[in-house]
Amino acid sequence: MARPGDAAGRRPWTLHRGNALLLVPPGLFLLVFFFWPLLRVMARSVIEPEFGFENYARVFGSGPYVRVLWQTIETAGIVTVLCLILAYPLAYAVARAEGTRLKLLMIFVLVPLWTSVVIRSYGWMIVFQRQGVLNDLLLSLGLTETRLTLLPGSLAVHVGMVHIMLPFMILPLIASMRGIDHSLLRAADVLGAPPHRRFLEVFLPLSLPGVSAGVALVFMTSLGFFITPALLGGPQLMMAAVLIEEKANVELDWPFASALATTLLLITTALYLVYLRLTRGASPLLGR
Amino acid sequence: MSRMGNCGGVDRRTLIKSAAAATVFGVVGAPRLARAKPSQMVISTGGGALDDAYRAAYFEPWTAKTGIAITTGPNTGAKLKAMVEQKAVEWDVSQQPAELAATMAKQGLLEPLDYSIIDKSPLIKGVAFDHFVMGDIAAYHIAWNTKLVKPGAEPKDWPGFWAFAGRRGLWKRPYQTMEVALMADGVDKDKLYPLDVDRALKSLSKIKDGVYWWERGAQVAQILIDGEVEVTAAWNGRIYDPKKSGAPVDYHLNQALLVADAWVVPKGAPNKRESMEFIALALAAERQAAFAQKLPYGPVNGDALKLLPKETLAILPSAEENLKRSTFLDVNWWAENGERAEAAFSNWITG
Numbered sequence: 001m002a003r004p005g006d007a008a009g010r011r012p013w014t015l016h017r018g019n020a021l022l023l024v025p026p027g028l029f030l031l032v033f034f035f036w037p038l039l040r041v042m043a044r045s046v047i048e049p050e051f052g053f054e055n056y057a058r059v060f061g062s063g064p065y066v067r068v069l070w071q072t073i074e075t076a077g078i079v080t081v082l083c084l085i086l087a088y089p090l091a092y093a094v095a096r097a098e099g100t101r102l103k104l105l106m107i108f109v110l111v112p113l114w115t116s117v118v119i120r121s122y123g124w125m126i127v128f129q130r131q132g133v134l135n136d137l138l139l140s141l142g143l144t145e146t147r148l149t150l151l152p153g154s155l156a157v158h159v160g161m162v163h164i165m166l167p168f169m170i171l172p173l174i175a176s177m178r179g180i181d182h183s184l185l186r187a188a189d190v191l192g193a194p195p196h197r198r199f200l201e202v203f204l205p206l207s208l209p210g211v212s213a214g215v216a217l218v219f220m221t222s223l224g225f226f227i228t229p230a231l232l233g234g235p236q237l238m239m240a241a242v243l244i245e246e247k248a249n250v251e252l253d254w255p256f257a258s259a260l261a262t263t264l265l266l267i268t269t270a271l272y273l274v275y276l277r278l279t280r281g282a283s284p285l286l287g288r
Numbered sequence: 289m290s291r292m293g294n295c296g297g298v299d300r301r302t303l304i305k306s307a308a309a310a311t312v313f314g315v316v317g318a319p320r321l322a323r324a325k326p327s328q329m330v331i332s333t334g335g336g337a338l339d340d341a342y343r344a345a346y347f348e349p350w351t352a353k354t355g356i357a358i359t360t361g362p363n364t365g366a367k368l369k370a371m372v373e374q375k376a377v378e379w380d381v382s383q384q385p386a387e388l389a390a391t392m393a394k395q396g397l398l399e400p401l402d403y404s405i406i407d408k409s410p411l412i413k414g415v416a417f418d419h420f421v422m423g424d425i426a427a428y429h430i431a432w433n434t435k436l437v438k439p440g441a442e443p444k445d446w447p448g449f450w451a452f453a454g455r456r457g458l459w460k461r462p463y464q465t466m467e468v469a470l471m472a473d474g475v476d477k478d479k480l481y482p483l484d485v486d487r488a489l490k491s492l493s494k495i496k497d498g499v500y501w502w503e504r505g506a507q508v509a510q511i512l513i514d515g516e517v518e519v520t521a522a523w524n525g526r527i528y529d530p531k532k533s534g535a536p537v538d539y540h541l542n543q544a545l546l547v548a549d550a551w552v553v554p555k556g557a558p559n560k561r562e563s564m565e566f567i568a569l570a571l572a573a574e575r576q577a578a579f580a581q582k583l584p585y586g587p588v589n590g591d592a593l594k595l596l597p598k599e600t601l602a603i604l605p606s607a608e609e610n611l612k613r614s615t616f617l618d619v620n621w622w623a624e625n626g627e628r629a630e631a632a633f634s635n636w637i638t639g
Contacts, residue, residue: 064634130455130516149455151516152501234460234501238638249366250461251630252391 055259091173152234176210390623457520
């Protein structure tokens, strides 16, 4: 090791060491305000009311809680797939645009992000209720005979959540699509590839990092979604976060709420590990 | 919590502040016995119209009498639990739904009330408990949309509600909803407890598909006014105002289930004596009568009822005539059996 004052013996300052130093403040912040409380939540789930896995036995031993967890995963999956289907063509259009057109399209993508999730969820309530816009429209077009009861219901939850999550799918897609080198597409063209092959064999594979980032963001966020399912979902579609809030806040059953929260966290982590394996570490979330 | 609204998470900032404050005052604070009168007290409430009525009927007279100012904040139940666990209690008094107060008492989160300071002799039967005392009484009752339901066609009682051909709303919680399901099935209103959970669920199964399960108090008035449902179970505090301001809604208190707000003192509250004195003031006849003229929630003090005009008494759940045709929710039954009933209800409703 270097002696004090011996300048030559000091390890040289590198960008790498600088980066590591920059990680200290956020790392400390997360340690104190995130990991420590999280650990306490996890600890509570096995310590109270008595030491053991009784709370977990309650989670997995009864039909309704397992069903809620399953519904949560299923809903997050549906929302992710719908987002991807809607976002891909839109992101393609934005990625190819330039100038004013690009700015305009970006505004359309970003404006929903600037509006509160609560307000947007209430907006969907107005659309879906019996005396709402959608029912008025269906009736006046003669598509339905009577007013449909869509609220609370899974359709409303899916639509509301897709609306809210869409920008999180579009933005990574745009980023990765704009990074695609267009000379590669031209080369394919010159070599005689028809449009669909240029897309399927050149553009699509090159856009996959964006797809995988978007899918991860939307799916993980959807798993813990609270406001929209709380407002639009009925008892038939209860999501885990809504159930946890009910146990923690209304029943003050914190040990059980902790067990539910820990279970959701473990499921999310497990799914993420599977996802990393499937994308072979190519996810841009990991910087590659 | 759901009855009067306000459903937030624990406010982390306040928690940290209160923890910091507790550390400081824990060290330099004067010994309990020798301490001076506080200059300020914190009372947490459900907010909104309820908070306004409390302010006029209780808080301002309290400050006028004692010189102690009152600040209010949201009464999130989880926050009370967190403060008590961290031994950093910043609330002197809190208003809680009585069934939640019973749960808190069972979990050891509350100070016992000092009935040598709080006079329980004028209180009506069944409102005073060891760790909480009811402060005003509301009703879970039948309400309907007057545009969609012809005059006279509204359900007269819960069996009528069950037989009603139309869209119905119920609260998506086992409390209260199981009680009315049993009354619908013919159980006498005075013989509801101990609740027959299986029978309640069987009764609910008869109407399950056509029910709009609402969750929050603010929501029930809205879905009724919007015609999302034709009839619904609702709380009088939510329906009375829209009715008065001309919305197409009406209600009656026949077979109503009486539910209450309760005053509690969190364990380790900073100014216990003043907390008890405040509750004593809030239960005094004159103050209770003043409150009942602000909101249609009935007094718990029998003498307060004598101070009120007939028109006001007619809408108050705890007035004698209304008491006869309604029944109290048994908060202790729920504190003891809530978990089991809750699990059965969740299982039933998601199944």
